[in-house]
Amino acid sequence: MNYLDEFRDRQVVLGFAERIRGLVTGRSTPMTFMEICGTHTMAIYQYGIRSLLPAEVRLISGPGCPVCVTPNGYVDRAIALARLPGTVIATFGDMVRVPGSSTSLMEERARGADIRIVYSPLDAVALAARNPQLQVIFLGVGFETTAPAIAGSILAAEQRGLANYFVLTAHKTIPVPMQILAADPELSIDGYLCPAHVSAIIGANAYRPLAEEQGVPCVVTGFEPTDVMQGVEMLVRQVLAGESRVENQYRRVVTAEGNARAQAVLAQVFTPCDVEWRGIGVIPGSGLRIAEPYARYDAERAIPVAVEELQEHRGCLCGEILKGKVSPFDCPLFATTCTPEAPVGACMVSSEGTCAAAYKYGR
Amino acid sequence: MDKDLILLGHGSGGKLSHQLLDELIIPTLSGVPVAGQNDAAVVEHNGQRLAFTTDSYVVDPIFFPGGNIGSLAVNGTVNDLAMMGARPLFMSVGLILEEGMSRRELAIILAAMREAADRAGVAIVTGDTKVVPRGKADRLFINTSGVGVVENGVEINGCKAQVGDRVIINGTIGDHGIAVLAAREGLELATDIESDCAALNGLVTELLQDGEALHVLRDPTRGGVATTLKEIAIQSGVTITLREEALPLKSGVRGVCSILGLDPLYVANEGKLLAIVAPDRADAALARMRRHPLGSDAAIIGEVTGASDGRVQLETSVGGVRGVEMLAGEQLPRIC
Structure with missing residues (x-):
């Protein structure tokens, strides 16, 4: 048992496909399920899952790619900070290529800005410790999966007494936008494939209001192909039975309550706030900002900087794509003006973006 | 995007590299488009x-x-x-x-x-x-x-892939890229992965014994197997279909790729070659490779399935089908 091969077993996947087909064949209206998380979107494209599902089951992609939902204004602020002397921007790789209003961090790096790709926020803390003459700003982008590690980096910086480590936050939480999309009559979502790793932190119970009050079937689902297929079958069975419950397909990792320690660190370092989601707008209570006792680590509050005027990209359908209303293939810019080399919208940049997945695997 | 800036992605071996060659370097210096190179x-x-x-x-x-x-x-x-x-x-x-x-x-x-x-x-x-x-x-x-x-009689060229040909690789993919990444980033989970860096001319000498049946040879370095096969598909005007299950992959490489969100098809190799061989000689070529020290894990990973404007597709390990494109930009790890 190596915990990879078992979950990529062809016979098991084809078995699920056959059972799903048997359950839905002959239905007049298709069932529409949304996968929220970008890692699901990528896995579904990478393994060609859609080609295994019958026409009666439609998978649409949601807003669960943290880079994609980060608005232009955030990127513009990061770029403005990157231009300050003695400043290092430390970031996970995807953010480097995201276009802001007029440029990207990748272009600023080529012009001389000090932008470093790290694999952990603790690497950025170590960078700050080694270089007390520089101010190191980590770009805190991500959902509940990433936020605890970034909270931990702030605690680590505090413990080491660092005055030159900062975080520019754009953290978001998942359940509220799921509730908003579920209520959208244009989408008519019949069920959610709920995120795997986010759920490991927040616990499967976090989706109970969705299932119990809004009547949307929810299945917490792992990222491997057998997981996704089983998750889809569980959703199909709930729809056919007229039920809406939270089920947990990913029991090998996710519990009902989630990770109490991570939740405690989040509650210590962050407080909920209203935040803008690209394409969706401001969603009350769906963001995390650095709490008052740690305000000195908040780049936005601690390092004032003039940010250029916001410009949205014309014709880009990222917003509609993030809501699952149109597919990348419906966007006039897709694969013409907007490509991974010259992206117009963030969905084409992130390794978990719907457009990037469609471009790389879906054409 | 500022077209004047040279970006790191221009050196990735993928699409941006091709654009820089086609738009600036080759027209200025020689004139043969990169697709014919x-x-x-x-x-x-x-x-x-x-x-x-x-x-x-x-x-x-x-x-x-x-x-x-x-x-x-x-x-x-x-x-x-x-x-x-x-x-x-x-x-x-x-x-x-x-x-x-x-x-x-x-x-x-x-x-x-x-x-x-x-x-x-x-x-x-x-x-x-x-x-x-x-x-x-x-x-x-x-x-x-x-x-x-x-030597006389040797005619290897990226434009010679034909429908029915088999695609053979001489061993596991992605070892070099992951070994270098692990060394650079200090990834402790990758301690046993070594670069496959090796000279392949001895192995090629063996393969040349198959004469005219050996149509294309190319080493999948930057941009990995995916980018290299896409180049060949375009150059030959064919569709190449890969079977994911057949791709030789060390478990350590697969593990690191899974954790960092990398696709091993795009990870660099430095001791691997892709041979495109006529179907009736494919088994013989495979046997030759396997007898060679640099080919013990050799495998037939796909075949040329039709004429097209240069498509590569992958039958996934779970039975689905998807397209394979060139590496775009730098291959970056996922962030959540």
Whole structure:
């Protein structure tokens, strides 16, 4: 048992496909399920899952790619900070290529800005410790999966007494936008494939209001192909039975309550706030900002900087794509003006973006 | 996007690299579009065909499990010649040293170059050394050029893939890229992964025994197997279909790729070749590879399934089908 091969077993996947087909064949209206998380979107494209599902089951992609939902204004602020002397921007790789209003961090790096790709926020803390003459700003982008590690980096910086480590936050939480999309009559979502790793932190119970009050079937689902297929079958069975419950397909990792320690660190370092989601707008209570006792680590509050005027990209359908209303293939810019080399919208940049997945695997 | 800026992605070996070549470098210098280009130029002089190639090496770190920048610089250029079916003969070495580099480390690297050259049977016959001020280079950059002879009757070319041909690789994919990444980032989970850096000319000599049945050879370096096969598909005007299940992959490489969100099809190799072989000789070619020390894990990974404008598709391990494109930008790890 190596915990990879078992979950990529062809016979098991084809078995699920056959059972799903048997359950839905002959239905007049298709069932529409949304996968929220970008890692699901990528896995579904990478393994060609859609080609295994019958026409009666439609998978649409949601807003669960943290880079994609980060608005232009955030990127513009990061770029403005990157231009300050003695400043290092430390970031996970995807953010480097995201276009802001007029440029990207990748272009600023080529012009001389000090932008470093790290694999952990603790690497950025170590960078700050080694270089007390520089101010190191980590770009805190991500959902509940990433936020605890970034909270931990702030605690680590505090413990080491660092005055030159900062975080520019754009953290978001998942359940509220799921509730908003579920209520959208244009989408008519019949069920959610709920995120795997986010759920490991927040616990499967976090989706109970969705299932119990809004009547949307929810299945917490792992990222491997057998997981996704089983998750889809569980959703199909709930729809056919007229039920809406939270089920947990990913029991090998996710519990009902989630990770109490991570939740405690989040509650210590962050407080909920209203935040803008690209394409969706401001969603009350769906963001995390650095709490008052740690305000000195908040780049936005601690390092004032003039940010250029916001410009949205014309014709880009990222917003509609993030809501699952149109597919990348419906966007006039897709694969013409907007490509991974010259992206117009963030969905084409992130390794978990719907457009990037469609471009790389879906054409 | 500011079109004037050279970006790191222009050096990835993927789409941006192709654009820079097609839009600027090749029109200015020669005129043959990149889609018609092979790993080395084949030129004719007095009835003798010569293969000629050059490559610059800027790997970071300069020492990595399984090799160093020196062995890489020799093997890489030997392989570019071998991929044209050429017998590598002579090589030049250009060294660009950063002020302050360790002389002891340079000695280790030069010894590795000599050893690699001896093993591949090429003579290093000329060279050049420059030193630049600290910070103007990253310790050591190396350029090597190589010349080899192409024997009569050998016609290897990226445009020769035909419908029905089989695609064979001589072993596991992604080892080099993951070994270097692990060494650079200090990934402790990847301690047993070594670069596959090796000279492939001996293996090519074996494969040439299949004569005209051997249609295409190419080493999937930057951009990985996906980008290389896409190049061949475009050059030959065919569709290539890969079977994911057949791709040889070390479990450690797969593990690191899974954790970092990388696709091993796009990870660089330095001791691998893709051979596109007529169907009736594919099993014989596979057997030859497997008898060779650099081919014990060789496998048939796909076939040329039709004529097209250059498509590559993958039958996934779970039975689905998806398209395979060239590497776009740098391959970056996922962030959540």
